[in-house]
Amino acid sequence: MPEIKTNNLTHTFGKGGENALTVLEDIDLTFESGSFNSIIGTSGCGKSTLLKMMAGLFDPSDGAMTLDGTVIHGTDRRRGMVFQQDAVFPWMTVAKNISYGPRLRGASKAQQAEIEAKWTEMVGLKGFEDRWPRELSGGMRKRVDIGRVYANDPDVLLMDEPFGALDAQTKERMQSDLLQTWNQTKKTVIFVTHDIEEAIFLSDKIVVLSSRPGRVHHIEEVSLPRPRTDDMRLTEEFLEIKRRLWAMLDH
Amino acid sequence: MNVLDTLTSRRLWLGVLSVAVCFAAYIWVTNRPDNNPALLPPISDIVKSFFVNIESGSLHTALGASLFRIFMGFFIGTTMALIVGCLVGWYKTIEFLVDPLIEALRPIPPLAYIPIIIIWFGIEEFSRVLIISIACFMVCVVNVIAGMKNVPQVYVDAASTMGASRFQVFRTVAVPAATPFIITGYRIALGAAWTTLVASELLAAQNGLGFLLQEGRRYFLTDQVMMVIVIIGACAFLMDRAFRRIQAYLMQWSEARE
Structure with a gap:
């Protein structure tokens, strides 16, 4: 299982120009293989930018990122991404969305069917295979998004506030389910959020970014036992981490 | 209920x-x-003209000729529009190359080409189909381009991060995402095909519905003129209805389906 690294990564929008804006500065991070990591920070700290660069959607202006020692340049299937917005293709049924990635690489009908069956089940959408996305709720569409990325079998999953638009109850449910899926596959996850509680509940490691420009302000190792359960959210240990991180973000 | x-x-x-x-x-x-029936013929006369023209076979011939032109012109024009529009709307280099040309030609009414087309190709079937094709192409291509330019970035990013090549994104994301615009373009093109058909037949044809209209004017057969107008209206209406069916089928995934 590969690890993902950033080396002195700096990103400046409009570099060299008059309105140059440095959003990320000297980001030096290592995300160990198989771990669940979160990046938190106030809005505008560049956390989404960082994630998009890891996906290869654009290159940093300075420094580099490596996956398993190989420099990241451009997108490829090794780094899958779940977006904040709804990215489910509305013109494909749930099942066809799930098997989109394998189909790109010429998977046979039988292989596609197998993948569709496995991942609709894994993300809790069994029975909805032939539905159009418009027939699903926001939470279910997010499940399609996640299932589709997992079915594509990447090495690293990058998640950009995937549950940001969901209501509190759906969100907690999705968090538990995501942890279950992660636990079964042990793929490296990097999860961007502004929700401190969400970050603590999910992660082994939380990176706190400061704002303008985004710098690594603090790294919190979360030692809460796994599997995580909802009642842990109210334990003293959990709340203590929450207080500490909250104080950091509230400046 | x-x-x-x-x-x-x-x-x-x-x-x-x-x-x-x-x-x-x-x-x-x-x-x-x-009322002067020579200007405003009673319905009975219009119906009579309908049967007279059916019996003589002239309505049948005219309708056949016109529908052939519509289908040919529509098919050629929209197919070209689909190909050109997809490429222009998706590939920047092609856009910079072709878009100024389309923008320059767009304000010209297709009927303005009739004289030059007649000079070049004569009063032939080819000329009429060409005029209709140009009309269909022009109204359709603009919609196809708009559709390709309005593909949400998040779909493109999602496909790319799953390993889709630039061409795969084009084929599996951009074109389907643009279908609502493309279908609208096709529907507008169908309307344009009818408009241009009649105009081109009025000016340069020995048969077709436009020719029947012209003949009616020449021999002062107001009932025939009225009858042809009704026929054109009915045909265009039925075609649009059929088109809506196709649209509803293709757009069953969309929230905004009709």
Whole structure:
């Protein structure tokens, strides 16, 4: 299982120009293989930018990122991404969305069917295979998004506030389910959020970014036992981490 | 009966009502003693003209000729528009190359090409199909381009991060995401095809519905003119209906389907 690294990564929008804006500065991070990591920070700290660069959607202006020692340049299937917005293709049924990635690489009908069956089940959408996305709720569409990325079998999953638009109850449910899926596959996850509680509940490691420009302000190792359960959210240990991180973000 | 049903039935009844009122008004006007039937023929004359033209075979010939032109022109024009529009809307290099050309030609009404096309190709079937093709192409290509430019970035990013190549994104994301715009372009093109058809036949044809209109004017057969107008309206209406069916089928995934 590969690890993902950033080396002195700096990103400046409009570099060299008059309105140059440095959003990320000297980001030096290592995300160990198989771990669940979160990046938190106030809005505008560049956390989404960082994630998009890891996906290869654009290159940093300075420094580099490596996956398993190989420099990241451009997108490829090794780094899958779940977006904040709804990215489910509305013109494909749930099942066809799930098997989109394998189909790109010429998977046979039988292989596609197998993948569709496995991942609709894994993300809790069994029975909805032939539905159009418009027939699903926001939470279910997010499940399609996640299932589709997992079915594509990447090495690293990058998640950009995937549950940001969901209501509190759906969100907690999705968090538990995501942890279950992660636990079964042990793929490296990097999860961007502004929700401190969400970050603590999910992660082994939380990176706190400061704002303008985004710098690594603090790294919190979360030692809460796994599997995580909802009642842990109210334990003293959990709340203590929450207080500490909250104080950091509230400046 | 739920809300949707009442709405649908209200639409149907009100639609029938408005047509019926116009029909009744026409009958009333043509029955007035001061009506000049040479200008405003009574419905019976229009119906009679319909049967006369069917019996002589001229309506059949005209309709066949016109429908052939419509289908050929529509097919060629929209197919070209689909190919060109997709490429222009997706690939920047092609856009910079071709878009100024399209923008320059767009304001020119297709009928303006008729004289030069007649000079080049004569009063041939090819000329008429060409004019209709140009008309269909121009209105359709603009929509196809708009559709390709409005593909949400998040779909493109999602496909790319799953390993899709630039061409795969084009084929599996951009084109399907643009279908609502593309279909609208096709529908507008169908309307443009009818408009241009009649105009081109009025100017340069020995058969077709436009020719029947022209013949009616020349021999002062107002009933024939009226009859052809009704036929054109009916054909265009039926085609648009059929098109809506296709649209509803292709757009069953969309929130905004009709």
